[in-house]
Amino acid sequence: MTSNKIIIKLQGGLGNQMFQYAVGRHLSHITKAVLKLDIASFKDDPKRNYSLGCFNLQKFFATDEEIRWFKKYQRKPGKIWFLYNRLVADETKYVKERQFHFDQKILQLKPPAHFDGYWQTEKYFKDIAETIRKEFTLKNSLSNYTKLLQADIMSKEAVSIHVRRGDYISDKHTNEWHGSCSIEYYNQAIQKIAEHVKNPHFFIFSDDPAWIKKNILPPFPTTCLPCNAEYPEEDLYLMSRCKHHIIANSSFSWWGAWLNPNKEKVVIAPKRWFQAPKMDTNDLIPNSWIRI
Numbered sequence: 001m002t003s004n005k006i007i008i009k010l011q012g013g014l015g016n017q018m019f020q021y022a023v024g025r026h027l028s029h030i031t032k033a034v035l036k037l038d039i040a041s042f043k044d045d046p047k048r049n050y051s052l053g054c055f056n057l058q059k060f061f062a063t064d065e066e067i068r069w070f071k072k073y074q075r076k077p078g079k080i081w082f083l084y085n086r087l088v089a090d091e092t093k094y095v096k097e098r099q100f101h102f103d104q105k106i107l108q109l110k111p112p113a114h115f116d117g118y119w120q121t122e123k124y125f126k127d128i129a130e131t132i133r134k135e136f137t138l139k140n141s142l143s144n145y146t147k148l149l150q151a152d153i154m155s156k157e158a159v160s161i162h163v164r165r166g167d168y169i170s171d172k173h174t175n176e177w178h179g180s181c182s183i184e185y186y187n188q189a190i191q192k193i194a195e196h197v198k199n200p201h202f203f204i205f206s207d208d209p210a211w212i213k214k215n216i217l218p219p220f221p222t223t224c225l226p227c228n229a230e231y232p233e234e235d236l237y238l239m240s241r242c243k244h245h246i247i248a249n250s251s252f253s254w255w256g257a258w259l260n261p262n263k264e265k266v267v268i269a270p271k272r273w274f275q276a277p278k279m280d281t282n283d284l285i286p287n288s289w290i291r292i
Contacts, residue, residue: 003111003112004032004033004034004111004112005034005035005036005062005066005111005112006024006027006028006031006033006034006035006036006111006112006113006115007024007035007036007037007038007062007066007067007070007113007114007115008020008021008023008024008035008036008037008038008114008115009038009040009041009114009115009116009117010037010038010039010041010042010050010052011041011042011045011048012048012118012251013048013051013251013252014051014052014232014233014236014252014255015250015251015252015253015254015255016118016120016251017050017051017052018052018136018251018255019118019119019120019124019251020115020117020118020119021037021052021057022119022125022132023106023115023119023124023125024037024115025057025058025125025131025132025135026107026124026125026127026128027106027107027109027113028058029128029131030107031110031111033111033112034060035058035060036060036061036062036066037050037052037059037060037061037062038061038062038067038114039061039062040062040064040067051232051233053139054138054139054140054231054233055135055136055137055138055139056134056135056136056137056138056139057135058135067114070093070094070112070113070114071094071114073088073089073090073091073093073094073114074089074094074096074116075089075091075094075096076089092109092110092113093112093113093114094113094116095109095113095114095115095116095117096116096117097115097116097117097118097119099280100118100120100279100280100281100283100284101121101280101281101282101283101284102123102124102283106124107124120251120254120284121283121284122258122286123283133259133261136255136259138233138234138237142234142237143231143234146228146231146237149225149238150237150238150241152223153203153238153241153242154241156201156221157197157198157199157200157201157243157244158200158201158202158203158241158242158243158244159193159197159200159201159202159203159242159243159244159245159246160202160204160205160238160239160242160245160246160247160253160256160257161186161189161190161202161204161205161216161218161245161246162204162205162206162239162245162246162247162248162250162252162253162256163181163186163205163206163208163211163212163216163248164180164181164207164248164249164250164252164253165180165206165207165208165211178249178274178275179249179272180248180249181248181249181270183215183216185270185292186216186246188292189246189268189292190218190219190220190246192266192268192290192292193244193246193266193268196244196266197243197244197266199220200218200220200221200244201220201221201222201223202218202220202221202222202223203222203223203225203238204216204222204224204225205225205227205235205238205239205253205256206224206225206226207226207227207229209224209225212224225238232252235256236252236255236256236259239253239256239257239259239260240255240256240257240259240260241260242256242260243260243262243265244265244266244267245257245260245265245266245267245268246267246268247267247268247269247270248270249270249272249273249274254269254284257269257289258286266290267289267290268289268290268291268292269285269289269290269291269292270291270292271291271292
């Protein structure tokens, strides 16, 4: 039932799920295994849901029975589970992410295996980058509004700026973990773009346009776009159509920049990705991007 399967646990928002799918897709490519998606976490998460249905990707969902089969190999915390962890648990079958930075051993594992983590670095899937970009194309036609914005973006030396506030500001736990990029970061990033890009036109994507208009004021032509809460994948698509990017400490704008195939693109990313200390994010940002 499970001998030739790679199962990836999906969790978090759209950007997180894209990372998880990408590592699973690469593993299935390497091992010639069937890729299945574990979406059980969304049953108990009122804030999140499965979000990859908008893309042209492989979509096979793991059954409850398959998930249970793998979970029996998951290590359990506490001394009372010592014998269970020693005799039953198998970290090559139920693979829990141990570190935030790249772990080469993950790509050497063989099916059957269930992967539980976030896997936030292109090093887990860079070898099949073209496949990932192809599968993260939109399945449905763009709305008329998005088509108009796309035409405007394509006619300019467009630079996307993503400013995420929302739960990064309002939710105490999220704020303590992530924090939010400062006004100083955005001002420095805009200046850095101006050093590399002639006649930039900034397109600002944000869930707080009122704050943007008071605090982010590029001395260049600028269009402020409120986030498309109903179809966030269309915002992601528009970001990817820009020529250059200033991203937030957000997997959403990371993907907006990464999906742009232009090898000459300038991407500015924050050095500090998490408010929480001791997180090794060296592998998160591709080498060609500029961190400030």
